[in-house]
Amino acid sequence: MSLLLDISGFEALFQVNYQPLCVIAYRIVQDKDVAEDILQDIFEKLWEKRESLTINSSLKAYLIQSAINQSLNYLKKNKNALSRESFYSSAADENANTTEQAIALKEVSRRADQAIRALPDACRTVFILSRYEQMSYKQIAEKLNISVKTVENQMTKALKHLRRYLLTFVLLIIFFSQT
Numbered sequence: 071m072s073l074l075l076d077i078s079g080f081e082a083l084f085q086v087n088y089q090p091l092c093v094i095a096y097r098i099v100q101d102k103d104v105a106e107d108i109l110q111d112i113f114e115k116l117w118e119k120r121e122s123l124t125i126n127s128s129l130k131a132y133l134i135q136s137a138i139n140q141s142l143n144y145l146k147k148n149k150n151a152l153s154r155e156s157f158y159s160s161a162a163d164e165n166a167n168t169t170e171q172a173i174a175l176k177e178v179s180r181r182a183d184q185a186i187r188a189l190p191d192a193c194r195t196v197f198i199l200s201r202y203e204q205m206s207y208k209q210i211a212e213k214l215n216i217s218v219k220t221v222e223n224q225m226t227k228a229l230k231h232l233r234r235y236l237l238t239f240v241l242l243i244i245f246f247s248q249t
Contacts, residue, residue, distance in 0.1 A: 080120070084113055087130065091137045098141035108140045178236070185235035189228055196224040197232075 088109055095105035112133065116123070125132045186194060199205045199213065200221075207221045214221075 080117060083129070087133055088113070091133055094134060094137045095141045098138065099144055104144060105141070108144060109137065112136045112140055181236060182232070185232050188235065189231055193224050193228045193231070196221055197228040200225060 091109050091112070092102075092105050095108045096102055099105055099108070116133075116136075127135075186197065189197060195214065196210055199210045200207070205213070207218050207225070210216075210221045211218045
């Protein structure tokens with residue numbers, strides 16, 4: 071316990087243990103700032119009670135247990151407030167995002183249809199049979215009287231074309247939906 075009686079020993083204890091204890095607290099509370107606050111409180115109380123504190127285990131075990139207990143106490147104390155806040159904010163976000171998402175989805179669908187129409191005839195036929203008619207490559211090959219390898223090549227070409235055609239558009243939607 072003499073380690074806690076002088077400031078340099080306490081600082082060394084803090085430097086060695088702060089980061090690992092923050093990781094423990096973070097795993098429980100899932101918030102970096104809160105985890106750091108919890109550790110600040112623990113070390114502050116440790117310093118304030120340094121002369122009267124009785125530790126029955128190792129100092130490291132005591133600090134770990136303190137980090138766990140304080141983190142769990144934080145969750146218990148803030149559980150109701152967090153769930154209410156989360157409920158109301160998610161309900162508000164859902165209402166705001168539903169319209170935006172519907173518009174974005176409609177536009178993606180429109181662009182996908184354009185991209186499919188732009189495919190060469192053989193490619194478009196194979197793609198539609200595979201994706202919309204849910205036919206296997208073997209079934210498509212039999213229906214169109216072509217080899218399975220040709221079906222695979224046409225699908226590869228179609229998917230490559232669609233990715234290229236839609237990638238920029240989808241990235242723009244993602245970018246603007248996050249701002």
